[in-house]
Amino acid sequence: MTRPPANTMRRLLPFGLVLGVAVCGTVACQVAEAQSLADAGGPRRTTDIELVSDSQLIAGSIQPRVTLDGMLARYEVVEHDRHALVAAVQRVFDVRRVRVGQRFTIDRLFDGRVRSLEYEIDGDRRLRVLADESRAFTAVIETIAKEITVDAVEGRISKEAPSLTQALDAVGERLDLALAMADVFSGELDFSSELQPGDEFRLVVERKTREGAFAGYGAILAAEFVASGRALRAYRYAPSGVRPAYYDEEGRSLKRFFLKSPLKFEPRITSRFSSARRHPILKYTRAHNGVDYSAPSGAPVVAVAPGTVTLAGWTNGGGRTVRVRHNNGYESEYLHLSSLHVRAGTRVSQGDLVGKVGATGLATGPHLHYGLRKNGAYVNPVVEHRNMPPGEPVPAVELAAFVLERTRLFGLLQPAAARAAN
């Protein structure tokens, strides 16, 4: 086969740079490889490089204000193929619905003809266009194959990996899984101060893959945390007519009426609830009607329990403030926020985002002031959270079904060695 004129490649490469697109033609790569061998003082190879490819694979994403036809023109696709390809696509997919940022791959011959094109319509579908020998194009929409597998993950808190995030990172898992695990045990364990080297955990989690590549976690089905010799276990179970939740061995809910705090990881308290303290800005003594949590600006603040937003706006001293009314005469409040994510009247579930940490109002720096009122009077939230009863247990009529599911999940939780021995 003939080597393409060198200027073709030089002309194409700048396009890749301008459009932020990776262009790596097989030929171009082989040439580059041969060149680097020569640079390295290796034997000059003249005859043993087989240039098998006559085309270039162009991969990129759709840019703003570019039509499919315009995009093909940018890559110097010949006019006949541009029109025939667009017409073929139009028979199965409305070309005006090509979306900015979606990925595509074009297999393009060096003379400007197209061999094939792939375009990812969305997370579930892909458009594939193929040319035959007579330069006719056929377009089809394919379903992208997805799979959910159930995997066991084990990890260990150590000096090198003192947090849950680091311990999961050490076994190749991601931050999302640490957040999900912290959520499961949020009423039971303080992940910022109660972990010690030697603590161990295991969990069984759904893992989504898309054509072999990781595509996110599903639900954690079971989890065990052995902290300072105390084993905490959680099993996911859905009593009929109720959303899935986590329960302990006896079927008691791990969910509390209140979350342990309105921040994701149990944060450090920098100022406690008190009936009298000297205010750092106002410089006179007055009650501190809540607790201050040290947290970076922008950290998500969530509702501690389900309820209705009664205020989302500016208050004197509190800056951007959210108040949520709950059952049993409780009202929670979140002060000094940098942004609000709810409006007065919004219904929120436990754990829903209400705003982000900031330093608005009377604040010396970014932190969250969290307050709780019961029947109109401020109470100490830390004490109140601890004393509130847990959520509903598995109903008595479903205990037998729960025990079956718990036993199955417990088996999956066991270390691989123990499973093999059984």
Ligand SMILES: [Zn+2]
């Ligand atoms: Zn405060």
